[in-house]
């Protein structure tokens with residue numbers, strides 16, 4: 001069956017990001033981002049692929065708009081390519097890039113689909129990496145300048161703004177473990193990259209308001225509820241550490257205006273955060289219209305160095321020197337990525353948000369949720385992704401039920417299209433629509449038809 005009905009006023013959407021779908025990386029004045037550089041390095045991407053063409057969305061966006069209209073979504077979350085709009089990371093916007101996003105935004109509005117734009121979904125202009133990237137405070141100011149210009153260009157039509165997507169992932173995978181761009185392995189010394197993204201977020205909120213945008217403004221953080229693997233004292237300590245570095249370092253400053261309290265034994269690891277400028281926290285805690293939540297999976301943590309040093313996003317030599325490891329949660333079945341399928345943990349995440357942030361928690365929008373599976377097109381042209389239908393049914397049921405103390409406004413499925421999944425290249429398919437990366441043929445999967453019926457059924 002279809003499960004629960006979509007509640008009244010609940011926004012149903014799909015999400016994508018520029019670098020993962022657009023391709024055309026050298027077209028119309030775009031310049032390299034840190035991911036262009038990273039993907040060209042040997043051994044970085046699981047299948048050795050790159051995103052030069054990706055899902056060719058830059059050329060095929062009309063076809064993709066048509067798919068969205070057929071699906072019947074209320075809102076589409078996409079990202080503005082920073083390296084496309086402001087190629088060198090400073091100065092005026094690139095006019096042909098503005099024209100592209102104008103066509104996209106206007107096409108959405110003409111289709112009755114509300115545009116939600118993410119300003120930064122990981123494509124930092126490479127020119128800014130040459131001056132230290134997010135390890136440097138100046139990048140926060142560069143991001144604010146870009147946000148102001150984007151606000152001026154699209155602020156009359158974009159209905160929701162996400163400043164930064166998953167600053168935790170950029171810090172942990174990009175600067176601490178080196179499995180994402182820019183490939184730094186600084187471990188805890190990466191914390192300035194967290195602080196500068198948070199500062200960039202706060203400055204971007206100011207910049208968007210200064211540009212008089214009409215839409216709602218939020219940030220997107222990825223949350224994973226954390227459990228200790230056993231009942232040894234150190235298991236609990238390191239579970240708390242993981243909760244801090246994955247969840248609280250990003251949520252507490254934004255919602256409470258302070259960094260989390262660090263257990264005394266671990267305080268030395270957080271020395272970089274003691275050197276911040278005190279007024280930064282007021283900037284970072286700028287009031288938001290919504291809080292974006294990406295939920296994929298829970299995490300289980302054990303004390304002691306990992307045996308195989310794998311992270312959710314790949315093998316990391318750096319992870320081997322950590323004093324804790326992530327332990328597989330064998331009671332759950334897993335997605336193609338090996339991620340546990342745990343809708344109950346989405347409920348835990350919502351409850352934790354209400355408990356930790358109380359009145360300080362704005363309305364929540366689940367800006368991403370979804371699953372990868374090795375989908376194939378059958379001889380009859382169908383793609384039977386029953387596991388994804390089940391995943392979405394279970395997670396949407398939790399979202400529709402909500403949680404006390406949380407005003408939940410919507411759910412965006414990751415993703416509309418199969419796309420270039422960062423370090424996993426083309427090996428992980430998250431789409432409601434299958435993409436043949438040889439021919440760029442789009443084939444809606446069974447989950448697409450399922451979601452279409454769910455959304456359509458609401459109005460009956």
Ligand code: FCB
Pocket residue numbers: 017020165166169222294368414421422430
């Ligand atoms: C999230 C990212 C998104 C995609 C999904 C699977 O962490 O925001 O770009 O990679 O995971």
